[in-house]
Amino acid sequence: MTRRILFVCLGNICRSPAAQGVFAELSKNAGLDLQIDSAGTGSWHIGNAPYGPMQDAAAVRGYDLSGLRARVFVTDDFSNFDLIIGMDADNINDMENLRPAGNKTPLHLFTDYTRSSGSSYVPDPYYTGDFEAALSLIEEASAGLVRHLQ
Ligand code: 4NP
Numbered sequence: 001m002t003r004r005i006l007f008v009c010l011g012n013i014c015r016s017p018a019a020q021g022v023f024a025e026l027s028k029n030a031g032l033d034l035q036i037d038s039a040g041t042g043s044w045h046i047g048n049a050p051y052g053p054m055q056d057a058a059a060v061r062g063y064d065l066s067g068l069r070a071r072v073f074v075t076d077d078f079s080n081f082d083l084i085i086g087m088d089a090d091n092i093n094d095m096e097n098l099r100p101a102g103n104k105t106p107l108h109l110f111t112d113y114t115r116s117s118g119s120s121y122v123p124d125p126y127y128t129g130d131f132e133a134a135l136s137l138i139e140e141a142s143a144g145l146v147r148h149l150q
Contacts, residue, residue, distance in 0.1 A: 003149065004035040006081040007110070008091050012040025012070035014126045015087040015134060017050040019110060021063040022135070023142040030146045037081070039073040041094040046070055057131035061139075078103045085110050085145075088121035111137070113144030 007023070009016035016038035024036050049055070050065040058065050075098045077084065084107045086092040092107060099105075111120050114137065122141070125134040 002033050002035050003083065004037075004081045005145075006077055006084045007036070007038040007087075008041065008073050008084060008095060009038075009087040009122075010040055010042050010091065010124065011045050011051075011126065012038055012042075012072070013045045013048055013051045014054045014131075015122050015124060015138070016040065017065050017068045017070070018054055018058055018063070018135060019085070019087070019122075019138050019142065020068060021058055021065045022061075022138050023145060025063055026139075026142045026146050027149070030150060032146065032149055034149075038068070039071050039077060041073050041091055043072045046072055051126060054125065054131055054134075057135055061135060073098070075100055078105045081105060083108070087124070110141040110145075113141045113148055115140070115144060 007016040007019040020036055020038040027034050048070045050068055055065045078099055084105055087110055095107060110122055122134060122137050125131045
């Protein structure tokens with residue numbers, strides 16, 4: 001059975017498209033049968049490709065994010081996905097505020113799947129400028145999520 005997984009951040013141009021691209025690659029290599037998407041809780045960047053510096057940093061590591069386009073998180077995502085993953089606590093709170101009564105779709109922080117790193121959220125490189133740190137954390141969490149789903 002295909003499992004459907006959604007990655008969510010604020011703008012859907014840095015962290016969640018990177019998570020989508022990295023996790024798609026790692027889960028494909030692991031042979032998992034998944035449908036993967038990403039969305040943002042904010043609507044500023046709808047239709048836009050991922051932020052250039054994030055695309056460039058991801059490309060150096062072998063992930064092509066160029067075909068992704070930003071969309072906004074919607075209430076229907078709770079029924080259209082089996083697992084929803086936020087990058088930070090604000091993302092989780094913003095989504096919980098849209099959860100339909102009675103819906104039980106699991107919502108987790110991406111850092112729930114990391115082993116070693118001490119961070120409890122994925123810092124936003126759009127503001128920190130540290131695309132390498134974000135990608136390293138996203139790779140670690142993606143590997144952890146692949147293990148969790150195997
Ligand atoms: P993201 O980063 O949530 O990782 O996509 C952001 C990018 C842009 C904005 C916010 C967050 N913005 O407000 O434009």
